[in-house]
Amino acid sequence: MTVESPVQRVHLTAAAHTVVSRECGRSLDGNETGGILLGHLHDGMAEVRVAGDPGPTAVRQPDFFLRDLGHAQQLAHDAFTRDGSIWIGEWHTHLAAAPVPSERDLATYARLLADPDLGFEAIVSIIAVANPGWDRPAAYAWTCFGDQAVAVPLILSTDDYCPTAPEEHR
Template identity: 30%
Template sequence: MKFVNRDTRLELLINCELINRLEVYGKEKYPNEFGGLLLGKYINSNKTVVIKDTLLPKKYKSSRYYFERGSNGLKELLEQYYANEGLVYVGEWHTHPDNAAVPSQTDIRAMKELAEDKNVLINNPVLMILEIQKTDYNIGIYFLFNGKLLQYILAESE
């Protein structure tokens, strides 16, 4: 599926199979929040981010309205993904059980902190939020741009 932000002309590609996997991971933890890292690559002079995979945290804290992932062991795994498949860290995803796929104030703050982290080299980290319900889900995909969280809108289904 292709998502675009018209103002910045930045694009994001992700296949349905991966979104379905994230949905399954999220539903396993329902009604608590869950999430992980997004891995991918940049193409088209860095204007398009292609999301290829996820990395799930070994340790995390979560409740119905809260999710904080640990970072134990992730650095080494990220190095392996880069060496083997050329994939890099491009952002985060988490679920909002029975809540809109819209970033909370905490989410916005966390993304700004991420962009200020000197270990994170990406310019426009992605935040994907899955609104998980018992039988359905919605997706909201955002990215940080000049300190603001902007949204990618669905352009084409696969």
């Protein structure tokens, strides 16, 4: 049975895009990097307002990344206080592999989706690769829900708010 993805497209604000572009440079050391994504889900769209940095205790390996949970929780707390943004997913780099969620990535997302305390309906995953250098990364968006991972369009904004967001989210 095919279930429609709760997220049909991902909109990255300029502020979040700036962080991803800058933080990708950490992968010059040969290890993946990344962070969490914070924002809103509405009308089949994920609006990413904040992209996190890895945090001091993140796991950074050539073929794996896992964010620093304490750092992520602090970012989430700050973003929620500021504009009600919630944790909607994560971004990370791939060094050798295609910009597709790996088996370990999918296992991480499955654990998040299965945790009732987190309340995820879907996980937004952005994977960045060098294009060809880390000064110009190329990013791809995925949405993971149930046991599926589906590629969705990634739309880069030139401002910090999504033009199609409902008024109450601004």
